[in-house]
Amino acid sequence: xxxxxxxxxxxxSKGHQxxxxxxxxxxxxxxxxxxxxxxxFKDIFTGKVARPEFPRATSSQLCIRAGGKHNDLExxxxxxxxxxxxxxxxxxxxxxxxxxxxxxxAWEFVTEVLGFDKSVLYVTIHxxxxxxxEIWSKHIQQDRIKRMGDKDNFWQMGDTxxxxxxxxxxxxxxxxxxxxxxxxxxGDGDRFLEIWNLVFMQYERHSDxxxxxLPKPSIDTGMGLERVVALLEGKRSNFDSSIFMPLIQKVAxxxxxxxxxxxxxxxxxIADHARSVAFLLAQGVHFDKEGRGYVLRRILRRxxxxxxxxxxxxxxxxxxxxxxxxxxxxxxxxxxxxxxxxLQQCKNEEKRFFETLELGMSLFKKELQNCQEIFSGxxxxxxxxxxxxxxxxxxxxxxxxxxxxxxxxxxxCMQHQKTxxxxxxxxxxxxxxxxxxxxxxSLPQISLSKQNxxxxxxxxxxxxxxxxxxxxxxxxxxxxxxxxxxxFYAQGGGAIGDRGWxxxxxxxxxxxxxxxxxxxxxxxxxxxxxxxSLYDSLLAQVDDAFQLEVRKHHSATHLLHFVxxxxxxxxxxxxxxxxxxxxxxxxxxxxRALNHDEITQIQNKVNAIILSCQESKIKEMxxxxxKEQGAMALFGEKYGNIVRVVSFDxxxxxxxxxxxxxxxxxIGNFYILKESGVSSGVRRIEAVCGKAGLFFSQDLxxxxxxxxxxxxxxxxxxxxxxxxxxxxxxxxxxKGKIQNDFSVEQIGEVSLIVSQSQGEGKEIVxxxxxxxxxxxxxxxxxxGDKISLVSGVKNAPIKAGExxxxxxxxxxxxxxGRDDFATAGGKDASKxxxxxxxxxxxxxNILERK
Numbered sequence: 001x002x003x004x005x006x007x008x009x010x011x012x013s014k015g016h017q018x019x020x021x022x023x024x025x026x027x028x029x030x031x032x033x034x035x036x037x038x039x040x041f042k043d044i045f046t047g048k049v050a051r052p053e054f055p056r057a058t059s060s061q062l063c064i065r066a067g068g069k070h071n072d073l074e075x076x077x078x079x080x081x082x083x084x085x086x087x088x089x090x091x092x093x094x095x096x097x098x099x100x101x102x103x104x105x106a107w108e109f110v111t112e113v114l115g116f117d118k119s120v121l122y123v124t125i126h127x128x129x130x131x132x133x134e135i136w137s138k139h140i141q142q143d144r145i146k147r148m149g150d151k152d153n154f155w156q157m158g159d160t161x162x163x164x165x166x167x168x169x170x171x172x173x174x175x176x177x178x179x180x181x182x183x184x185x186x187g188d189g190d191r192f193l194e195i196w197n198l199v200f201m202q203y204e205r206h207s208d209x210x211x212x213x214l215p216k217p218s219i220d221t222g223m224g225l226e227r228v229v230a231l232l233e234g235k236r237s238n239f240d241s242s243i244f245m246p247l248i249q250k251v252a253x254x255x256x257x258x259x260x261x262x263x264x265x266x267x268x269x270i271a272d273h274a275r276s277v278a279f280l281l282a283q284g285v286h287f288d289k290e291g292r293g294y295v296l297r298r299i300l301r302r303x304x305x306x307x308x309x310x311x312x313x314x315x316x317x318x319x320x321x322x323x324x325x326x327x328x329x330x331x332x333x334x335x336x337x338x339x340x341x342x343l344q345q346c347k348n349e350e351k352r353f354f355e356t357l358e359l360g361m362s363l364f365k366k367e368l369q370n371c372q373e374i375f376s377g378x379x380x381x382x383x384x385x386x387x388x389x390x391x392x393x394x395x396x397x398x399x400x401x402x403x404x405x406x407x408x409x410x411x412x413c414m415q416h417q418k419t420x421x422x423x424x425x426x427x428x429x430x431x432x433x434x435x436x437x438x439x440x441x442s443l444p445q446i447s448l449s450k451q452n453x454x455x456x457x458x459x460x461x462x463x464x465x466x467x468x469x470x471x472x473x474x475x476x477x478x479x480x481x482x483x484x485x486x487x488f489y490a491q492g493g494g495a496i497g498d499r500g501w502x503x504x505x506x507x508x509x510x511x512x513x514x515x516x517x518x519x520x521x522x523x524x525x526x527x528x529x530x531x532x533s534l535y536d537s538l539l540a541q542v543d544d545a546f547q548l549e550v551r552k553h554h555s556a557t558h559l560l561h562f563v564x565x566x567x568x569x570x571x572x573x574x575x576x577x578x579x580x581x582x583x584x585x586x587x588x589x590x591x592r593a594l595n596h597d598e599i600t601q602i603q604n605k606v607n608a609i610i611l612s613c614q615e616s617k618i619k620e621m622x623x624x625x626x627k628e629q630g631a632m633a634l635f636g637e638k639y640g641n642i643v644r645v646v647s648f649d650x651x652x653x654x655x656x657x658x659x660x661x662x663x664x665x666x667i668g669n670f671y672i673l674k675e676s677g678v679s680s681g682v683r684r685i686e687a688v689c690g691k692a693g694l695f696f697s698q699d700l701x702x703x704x705x706x707x708x709x710x711x712x713x714x715x716x717x718x719x720x721x722x723x724x725x726x727x728x729x730x731x732x733x734x735k736g737k738i739q740n741d742f743s744v745e746q747i748g749e750v751s752l753i754v755s756q757s758q759g760e761g762k763e764i765v766x767x768x769x770x771x772x773x774x775x776x777x778x779x780x781x782x783x784g785d786k787i788s789l790v791s792g793v794k795n796a797p798i799k800a801g802e803x804x805x806x807x808x809x810x811x812x813x814x815x816x817g818r819d820d821f822a823t824a825g826g827k828d829a830s831k832x833x834x835x836x837x838x839x840x841x842x843x844x845n846i847l848e849r850k
Contacts, residue, residue: 011058019059033064037090055096077269080237085276087225095216120172126153126165164202196223247271255310266306273303274320282338287680298390315350318343341571360387377409441519454542456487474528488515494577503539549581552690562652563605582692606670613665614649669693747847761790787826810835
């Protein structure tokens with residue numbers, strides 16, 4: 001049975017609008033990932049936005065719980081129900097129907113559509129909810145209804161806000177399979193399994209803890225797809241269902257070992273994690289050192305480590321991810337569209353981890369032999385810092401050996417280095433929620449088409465100081481202003497917000513510094529030079545010269561995106577952008593650095609489109625029609641039923657709500673300044689066009705002119721070539737001097753060099769290390785009053801960092817570094833001879849012992 005389709009069709013037949021699954025990366029700045037079905041309706045429930053045209057909704061929402069507050073990662077694979085990625089079926093009422101219909105719909109779907117036997121069904125309600133008890137009594141025997149307390153059957157979004165009692169539907173999996181002490185209805189055992197939670201959102205909780213009834217109570221429900229499918233198939237574990245078994249069998253075929261449930265934790269971890277990796281990559285999350293990208297990397301590395309336990313010593317997870325794409329591609333077509341990219345990124349990341357996995361596992365096993373109950377925090381940090389083992393991966397491994405970790409020691413080690421950055425992500429702008437800003441949610445703001453409007457008379461309907469506190473007047477201050485009809489374009493889609501002025505009686509009384517969106521309303525950041533008062537009638541004037549340059553860079557970004565896909569392949573996808581008046585920055589998915597020829601080709605192609613003077617076409621149409629026409633949409637962007645499509649004649653089309661030039665010729669020029677890596681699998685291009693491009697080309701010409709004058713030549717290539725030859729000659733002479741200046745003492749197989757020197761210490765050490773197969777070097781360099789030490793070791797038992805730290809103390813300094821290279825500073829030149837003597841003694845003591 002296709003449970004997902006049956007669910008959506010059932011509620012569509014009951015007048016519910018069917019919503020697509022929102023992206024796993026939400027615009028809500030308080031969430032790392034979308035972790036529940038109601039997330040896309042959160043602003044409706046909290047009253048930040050008006051109730052939609054359709055007061056009933058239904059969806060099958062993809063969710064991730066692998067970071068932040070909702071983190072099930074360590075349980076995945078060891079339990080029958082935990083997953084990092086799952087689908088939540090839900091139906092929602094925004095002030096329309098309430099308990100009577102919600103319960104009736106749930107009972108009808110569970111018993112008549114899914115066909116569950118009524119004799120195995122039970123329900124729970126909140127202990128105070130007599131209304132729910134009476135309604136349920138019409139559908140099920142009263143002895144199958146159990147009252148529970150706040151912990152189990154009262155739901156709330158936060159400490160304040162909408163909340164209410166809830167009611168859960170349970171399935172009895174059978175006494176013959178469960179005989180534990182807690183396997184009774186209401187106990188903590190697994191016999192009675194919850195399949196659906198109905199939340200009756202009927203109260204508002206205030207800061208003092210009191211509850212007041214909501215004027216329009218709402219419904220929010222959630223039913224786990226994976227859990228229901230397993231029950232319908234008669235399985236007592238989600239992993240035994242048709243959703244996961246094909247993936248588990250693929251793992252078994254790769255490791256060539258049969259899957260046995262009792263010993264199959266690693267198979268289950270891999271099957272689960274492959275789903276998360278595939279979907280997160282498809283939706284634009286990239287492997288990174290922080291935030292969501294770090295969670296993605298952590299999930300992959302946990303899966304790879306479990307593959308290692310099964311004897312798999314090469315990249316394999318990408319093959320499981322391919323099965324995910326095939327299995328779920330019909331429901332989520334972007335998995336098929338992005339399949340090549342998903343597999344490529346997954347395989348590359350696996351290769352990187354396998355390079356250090358063997359070494360890390362050796363270190364882990366070695367430390368296991370030295371500990372009895374508590375594992376060294378210092379070693380755990382080295383696994384994290386040197387071998388790329390996330391902390392929870394080490395904890396996961398320790399769990400298998402019934403060991404704990406010295407977390408205090410681990411944290412102390414972390415303090416000596418940059419701590420792992422917490423999740424950093426950009427939300428929709430609603431992150432500024434202080435003061436009285438929330439009051440704008442209910443204010444009416446009339447929408448204006450910004451494409452051709454640069455001046456407009458409007459009324460000031462809200463005013464806040466820079467701390468978000470509502471005020472009546474601003475004067476000589478910075479704050480935020482909301483116009484009833486706002487001609488300023490707000491920051492969005494990568495483009496920064498408009499600037500300009502507010503005028504009263506033809507006099508500028510405030511400068512508009514920026515325009516942002518808060519609670520789906522546009523606000524201007526203003527610097528009021530004169531008195532700016534609430535309800536003033538003002539002339540809003542956009543800085544059209546500034547806006548024009550933003551338009552140029554925005555349109556150039558679209559052309560760049562099109563050309564990148566043309567030159568590098570259709571797997572290229574936007575991974576972020578910034579559009580300003582004097583530059584653009586475009587991040588895109590690609591596995592390697594671009595070479596010179598590719599960069600030149602991309603720049604030339606963009607300029608060719610600009611010079612062809614293609615007209616921009618902007619149309620509004622239903623989103624499905626836009627997709628059929630090939631318009632590209634981005635994950636993480638919110639699109640309504642009617643979307644805005646921006647296209648150029650021969651340069652593709654995209655969904656975009658931003659401002660563009662009327663003709664590509666207006667862009668004028670396009671220059672790529674830099675191509676670089678952002679994170680694993682993500683590259684960045686920085687470029688300029690328009691006025692900024694003109695300034696760049698003028699600066700370039702001036703620089704060339706100055707270079708020719710400095711080198712006294714018109715042929716720069718010839719002059720530079722001569723300088724390079726001269727540099728090579730001088731370096732060669734310098735190396736000869738280096739080789740002859742130092743006395744070398746041979747201690748066994750190791751050449752020992754301890755000396756006072758001049759020049760560039762690192763260059764000297766690098767040269768000497770190239771001259772000898774086994775060498776230990778420590779040099780003291782004095783330039784005027786400045787003393788520096790440098791040490792290098794190659795295939796010798798001395799640790800450069802410890803050696804140099806010891807000697808630097810004699811000179812009144814300090815320093816350190818790696819085992820093979822270290823530097824330090826000193827202050828007391830009178831003790832150089834003593835320091836050299838001690839450096840030699842230190843080295844001889846170690847070398848002669850060996």
